[in-house]
Each structure stands twice: as structure tokens, then as C-alpha cells.
Amino acid sequence: MQTMDVNSLTPAGVLVSPAAGRNAGPILKVLRAHLPARGRVLEIAAGSGEHAVAFAAALPGLDWTPSDPSAEARASIAARADAANLPNLRLPLAVDMLDAATWPDHPVQAIVCINMVHISPWAATEGLMMLAGGSLPPGGLLALYGPYREADSPLAPSNAAFDASLKSRDPAWGLRDRDAIAEAAGSAGLALTLRIQMPANNLMLLFRRRPGRTCAGLPEVGRQDEQTEARP
Template identity: 55%
Template sequence: MAEGPWTPQGDGPDPRRHAPATLRNRDAIAAVLQDELPATGLVLEVASGSGEHAVHFAVNFPALNWQPTDPDPAALASIAALRGDAGLPNLRVPLLLDAAAANWPINAADAILCINMVHISPWTATLGLLRVSADLLPPGAPLILYGPYLEQGVPTAPSNLAFDRSLKDRNSQWGLRDVADVDKAAAACGLAPARRVAMPANNLMLVYRRR
């Protein structure tokens, strides 16, 4: 089942947003992160959306500093509000970050996580994510992607095919990406595929490591 975007919590001025999929996928994602993230250091989360994942992971990985980011001011407001509620010392102030931009507001990270962005953004955003990740990460550090993908030789779930059509109807530059294309682009940046994990609701976790 494809996962939709975050939505406002009611009609009032509250900036907090809620992504229903977060409650369904956060523990499954955290289980993979437990094996892939370093014991300490800074995790850069690209396209943090509502900020619910950032809070959950900051709670579950207290020895790691968590840096949420997003290109959408409404998302940044939601992240900031949830961060204020949580009061976590390892959850940083969110930063404005467009993955496709040449310059990012951070110069190093020990791990990078990107959840549900690759299919809901132009391909240039994924290329930017891969390129800058290779610059920010030390050798052996992970870039971790989560979301729905197409795979050569693997039947695509009907729900994912329908989701792909709906994305392209909304924006011709959006859509599910082929894992082989992501692998090829990652390799060109010096990122090697390290792990593929089948996740609930026909999603994947793709782990790349800096060569």
C-alpha cells in the first residue's frame, strides 16, 4: 500500500502535521536503523516532513544527534513544534534543505536518512541527495532510503502501480524509481549498495555506503 503525505491536525492555527503512515512504519524502519546507524554521531534526515519520524528516532537512538530538514516551510514549522513538545536534547532545530540544491546547510554527517522523498520529487532531487551524501559522509557511512520502488524482475504490487500513476498525474517529474537506476546513480557518486530490505506495505529500505 502506498503511503500518502502528511496532513494538518484539524483546521486551527496549530502548525503540527500528522502523517498517518508514520505510526505504521516507524518501528519497522527503526529496526533496520538499529543495524545500520553508527553508535554515536550525527544523523542527517533529508525531507523530514511532519517531523514525527525525527522525534521517534531521536527517542529510540538517544546516543545519536538527529538533524531534521525539509524544503517546505510548513513542514519546518511542524518539526519545530513537535521538537518543542518533545524536549529532546539530541534533536536539533530543523534546517531548510532542498535536496536538489548545490549547497546544503551542513558540512558533515555520520549517516543520512531519507524517507518517502525519492518518488515525490523530481529525479534531480535524488541525484542531488546522492551527490551531496557522498561529499558529507565518511568512508563506510550509510545513506539509507525508504519508500516504494520498481525492481527489474520483481512484480510490482497493483497498489504501487496505481500510486505511480497518481503521482505522475499530479506531477510528471514524480513517480516510483527503478532500484537499478538509483544503484547506477549512486555508484557514479561513490556510493555502493550494501543492503536491500523488503518492508511492510510493499516498501523497501535501500542502504548505500560511502566507498
């Protein structure tokens, strides 16, 4: 499964993502407020590894495991992890949302996925929800970041242009509808608890694992721009 957008490659084989450099700070601010103080975090589609290093360094109480289906990305992540030498940053796993056989079978307290759902087939988002539903404990967090379509908000011109560009590269790619993502999450036993507006017309969508069995529906959550999370 392809999940990486265009990145530059250094002679040392390390990928560089300008977007990761720009958004790491705002994303970290949200994660710091909502991730548990301790526990295991699985990062899906970790790409260049810049986020993994930045977040593991800033959140030393968390055991951070990056993953990516791309061998090139995993090599970049491993090189960055080796250079950073952080005790809580693990080597990357080859986790592919389109191949359930690659999904880790150990529980995690949180899952973080940044800029994947629009640069992968819709089946990858469904796979992500199934993985989260089966791996997270009740109340466990799934944090998604990226640009999304919303029925109650006009699409920003920059996001519309980005959507067209993605679809020209692969018809299976493109900005996803927030409500469709929430519906897929609900089917896997996850509830959308918070929507946070981020810079450059992006969003953070926070989901919590519901207690008990998975369910097919999702309660009405509306638009939540404030930094107060409604737990399921």
C-alpha cells in the same frame, strides 16, 4: 522542491502523516541495526517531523538533525521537537536537494531519507547522492525507504496504482527504478550494500560511502533480503 505527500494539519500547525505512524516502528528496527551508536545523522525531507522525534527518542546516542525545504514542514518539525524536548534532536534545516547552496557543509555519519525520491523530480535523487557522497565518511550510511520498481520483481498492484496517482499529480514524480538509483549512487561514490523488504511493498535500500575517490560504476549486488550487510 515539493517532497511531502498529503498530510493533515492540526489547529496548532502540526502536520500529521498516517504513513509515518505506521512505518516508524519497522524503519526504526532497521536503523537501530545499521546506524552507528554515536554520531550525527541528517534526515532529508523530514516532513511532519514524526520520524525525527521517534528516532531521536529511541536512539539517544545520535545527534539527529531533521531538514525539509518546506517552511510548513519545518514549522511542524520545530513544534514537535519543542514538545518532545529531546537533547539530541536539533531544529530543522532548510535543505533542498535541488539547491546545493542549502546543503550543510559539515560532515555527518549517516543520512536518512524516507519517502522522498518518488515525490520529487529525479534531479532531487541525484542531488541526494551528491550530498551523501560529499558529506559521509568512508563507510558512512545512506538509508532510503520507500516503494521502488525492480527489474526482477513484478510491481505490486498497489504500487502500480500509487505510481499512476503520483504521475497524475506531477509528471516528474513516480516510483524510481532501484537499479537507476544504484547507478546514481555509484557515480557519487556510494555502494548499495543491502536491500531489505519492508511492510506494504516498500524497501529499505542501504548505501555505504566507498573509500577514496568517487567512481562511475557500481558492483553487482543482486538481491539481498537477509539482515547481513555486505560492506564495500
